[in-house]
Amino acid sequence: MRLLEYQGKELFRKYGIPVPNSQVIRDPAETGPALKIVGLPAVIKAQVLAGGRGKAGGVAVVNSEEEAMREASRILNLRIGGERPSELLVEQASTHSGEMYLSITLDRSRRSFVLIATRSGGIEVESTTGQTVEPIPITGLPQAAAESVASRIGLSGKSKEDFVRIAVDLERLLREQECELAEINPLAIRSDGSLLALDSKVILDDNALFRHPEFSQLLPEDPLEGEAAREGFAFVRLDGNIAVVGNGAGLVLSTLDLVADAGGRPACFLDLGGGSQQSRVEAALRLVKRLPSAERILVNIFGGITRTTDVAAGLKNVVNEGPMQPVYARISGAEEEEAKKLLADTPVKLYSTAPEAVKAVVSAA
Amino acid sequence: MILPEQDEPIIVQGITGKYGALHTKLMLQYGTNVAAGVTPGKLGETVEGVPVYDKVSRAVEKTGARSSIIFVPAPYFYPAVEEAILAGVKLVVAITEHVPIRDELKMVALANAHGVTVVGPNTPGVIIPARRVKMGIMPAPSFRPGKIALFSRSGTLMYEIANQLSTNGFGQSVALGIGGDPINGTTMIEYFDWIRTRDDVDAVVAVGEIGGDSEERLASYITDTKFGKPVFAYVAGRAAPKEKRMGHAGAIIYGNYGTAESKISAYRAAGVQVAMTPTEIPTLVRKTLG
Numbered sequence: 001m002r003l004l005e006y007q008g009k010e011l012f013r014k015y016g017i018p019v020p021n022s023q024v025i026r027d028p029a030e031t032g033p034a035l036k037i038v039g040l041p042a043v044i045k046a047q048v049l050a051g052g053r054g055k056a057g058g059v060a061v062v063n064s065e066e067e068a069m070r071e072a073s074r075i076l077n078l079r080i081g082g083e084r085p086s087e088l089l090v091e092q093a094s095t096h097s098g099e100m101y102l103s104i105t106l107d108r109s110r111r112s113f114v115l116i117a118t119r120s121g122g123i124e125v126e127s128t129t130g131q132t133v134e135p136i137p138i139t140g141l142p143q144a145a146a147e148s149v150a151s152r153i154g155l156s157g158k159s160k161e162d163f164v165r166i167a168v169d170l171e172r173l174l175r176e177q178e179c180e181l182a183e184i185n186p187l188a189i190r191s192d193g194s195l196l197a198l199d200s201k202v203i204l205d206d207n208a209l210f211r212h213p214e215f216s217q218l219l220p221e222d223p224l225e226g227e228a229a230r231e232g233f234a235f236v237r238l239d240g241n242i243a244v245v246g247n248g249a250g251l252v253l254s255t256l257d258l259v260a261d262a263g264g265r266p267a268c269f270l271d272l273g274g275g276s277q278q279s280r281v282e283a284a285l286r287l288v289k290r291l292p293s294a295e296r297i298l299v300n301i302f303g304g305i306t307r308t309t310d311v312a313a314g315l316k317n318v319v320n321e322g323p324m325q326p327v328y329a330r331i332s333g334a335e336e337e338e339a340k341k342l343l344a345d346t347p348v349k350l351y352s353t354a355p356e357a358v359k360a361v362v363s364a365a
Numbered sequence: 366m367i368l369p370e371q372d373e374p375i376i377v378q379g380i381t382g383k384y385g386a387l388h389t390k391l392m393l394q395y396g397t398n399v400a401a402g403v404t405p406g407k408l409g410e411t412v413e414g415v416p417v418y419d420k421v422s423r424a425v426e427k428t429g430a431r432s433s434i435i436f437v438p439a440p441y442f443y444p445a446v447e448e449a450i451l452a453g454v455k456l457v458v459a460i461t462e463h464v465p466i467r468d469e470l471k472m473v474a475l476a477n478a479h480g481v482t483v484v485g486p487n488t489p490g491v492i493i494p495a496r497r498v499k500m501g502i503m504p505a506p507s508f509r510p511g512k513i514a515l516f517s518r519s520g521t522l523m524y525e526i527a528n529q530l531s532t533n534g535f536g537q538s539v540a541l542g543i544g545g546d547p548i549n550g551t552t553m554i555e556y557f558d559w560i561r562t563r564d565d566v567d568a569v570v571a572v573g574e575i576g577g578d579s580e581e582r583l584a585s586y587i588t589d590t591k592f593g594k595p596v597f598a599y600v601a602g603r604a605a606p607k608e609k610r611m612g613h614a615g616a617i618i619y620g621n622y623g624t625a626e627s628k629i630s631a632y633r634a635a636g637v638q639v640a641m642t643p644t645e646i647p648t649l650v651r652k653t654l655g
Contacts, residue, residue, distance in 0.1 A: 051608075106466060106547060106548075108547045108548065108577040108578070108579070108615070109552075109577070109578060109579065109582055111470065111473050111548055112470065113470075138470055138471060138474055175467070178465060178466070178467055180466060180547075205465050205466045205467070206610075206614070207439060207463045207464060207465045207466065207614060208465035208466070208467065210439075210440055211440075211465070234610075234611070234612035236606075236609050236610070236611060238606065246521070247521055248519060248520050248521025248522065248524075248612075249519060249520075249521075249545060249574075249611060249612025249613045249616060250517070250518065250519020250520065250521055250522035250523075250545075250572070250574055250601050250612075250613070251519070251521035251522055251525060252611075252612060253519070253574055253575070253601040253602045253605060253611050253612065253616065254522060254599075254601040254602075254642070254643055256602070256604045256605060257601060257602065257603045257604045257625075257642075258642060259604070260603065260604035261603075261604075261641070261642075266604065269605075269611055269612065271612040274489075274502065274520060274521075302521050302524055302525045302528070303504075304503065304504025304507065304521070304524050305391075305502055305503075305504055333504070333528075334504065334506065353644070354642075354643075354644070355642065355644065
């Protein structure tokens with residue numbers, strides 16, 4: 001789960017990582033009181049997860065309260081990568097002379113977390129050194145390793161001191177809060193050499209959330225995604241019109257590819273999970289039934305531990321509950337003949353192979 | 366790395382759970398020697414006639430097992446894998462899904478220190494049809510004895526592709542799920558290293574998906590080490606959006622890192638034959654192996 005910038009910065013504060021003074025607002029009317037705390041000039045930033053926030057006009061530097069109010073209402077009405085910001089961060093504008101990049105991320109091949117630091121841009125940079133990567137032991141980032149990175153990217157004095165402290169604190173945050181990624185970009189260098197985190201990107205390990213119940217209140221945005229998560233389905237909303245449902249993440253992923261190759265556009269990815277019972281199949285179909293963008297439903301099942309007869313019975317029940325989108329199903333594997341018999345007197349269209357079902361669902365437009 | 370021989374005893378951790386009990390039955394039906402189960406506090410019970418102990422060390426002592434398959438839920442996974450490793454088990458098949466990354470990293474460090482092979486987590490397991498060894502949850506009828514090594518990041522795709530290979534006359538010497546998480550106990554390259562000189566393997570099928578760079582690294586390995594056997598690959602997720610986790614924890618594209626295009630072009634540059642759909646795999650295999 002990815003945190004919004006201000007949520008990440010709250011964690012930064014808690015771990016002693018310096019961030020500018022800021023206030024979160026949800027209404028332009030809150031701009032005045034926020035500015036009293038933050039001061040002018042200030043930066044107003046849309047709190048969205050989508051990339052390209054700056055390019056979309058979601059960040060503005062303001063020099064007066066009137067300008068701040070105006071920009072706040074403008075940004076609250078933006079759509080940034082399909083997201084409408086519901087919160088804004090009003091932050092003290094920083095004057096700085098250089099910028100760095102610092103992140104701690106999972107290196108899947110090394111099977112360890114790594115610290116990545118780059119010194120780039122800024123007017124004070126004597127030599128532009130490339131990206132420095134430092135593997136982090138499972139027990140934590142040793143001070144000496146952080147010092148070595150600081151030297152390798154050419155930091156000294158106050159900047160080096162700050163960098164070492166921030167790197168060690170950021171790693172402690174990532175380790176204790178069980179993040180997949182903790183990134184500061186940019187990490188500003190001010191004229192006195194001190195460092196300040198101007199942005200945050202923090203991604204939590206979803207699988208570790210059971211150990212961090214405090215994050216549960218931050219959970220999904222999308223009501224259907226939330227419902228799917230509670231039911232234990234992997235569900236991702238996509239921008240097309242064909243709902244794709246199957247058993248097994250890889251199988252559903254490959255079905256999306258087949259649909260796209262045939263010229264269709266998937267409306268969602270829904271993985272029923274292994275060993276699905278009839279009730280799960282029903283819950284999944286009732287969910288995609290309510291997905292407004294789904295004009296047709298494609299079901300791709302390779303039965304094994306998941307019994308094809310359970311799938312067919314579930315499908316039949318939901319189809320018989322009342323009008324719904326046309327369903328195209330490929331059901332293959334053990335007991336498939338019985339499964340097909342169960343569905344014979346329903347409007348579900350049956351196919352023997354995935355490519356056949358895909359061709360039919362795509363060309364039905 | 367070791368895999369069990371025919372009739373070699375294995376242990377099931379989490380045997381009294383619904384899932385553990387069901388698959389114990391299916392593994393026994395296949396002909397696998399499930400010799401003991403472990404569930405803390407359930408000493409003296411039996412599941413499908415298999416005795417249950419409350420410690421792995423006790424089960425190892427009683428059966429001489431070198432291998433254990435783990436079904437316990439994610440919050441109890443790390444203590445279970447640690448217990449298996451410290452009890453002297455040499456192969457762990459970790460079926461458990463949703464294991465936190467930090468627990469997986471600790472698991473890798475501990476397994477490496479003790480010379481233990483971990484398959485998974487989040488894997489359907491491993492099946493060796495010729496030995497009637499099934500340490501996993503895969504549907505047995507899809508798999509036949511033969512000389513293809515099948516390694517997959519996805520469970521159902523492994524079943525589907527195995528089924529198509531089997532129906533086309535290409536059985537498997539081994540079929541193994543490497544796991545759907547960002548961290549795998551054993552990597553694709555390590556499995557390739559293990560089969561590269563085995564004469565019961567004529568060709569390898571690698572089923573991958575978006576996320577990470579294990580396919581790219583495998584491609585370099587194939588080129589750099591002059592891997593001698595034909596390799597066939599499929600990569601799921603060409604149509605997947607960026608920054609969205611597609612079911613598996615490991616199936617996510619960040620920026621241009623982890624895209625299907627990158628994996629496919631790396632494979633092609635290494636001389637790997639890439640299928641565009643799962644159904645194309647047997648066709649490609651037939652063209653090469655006849």
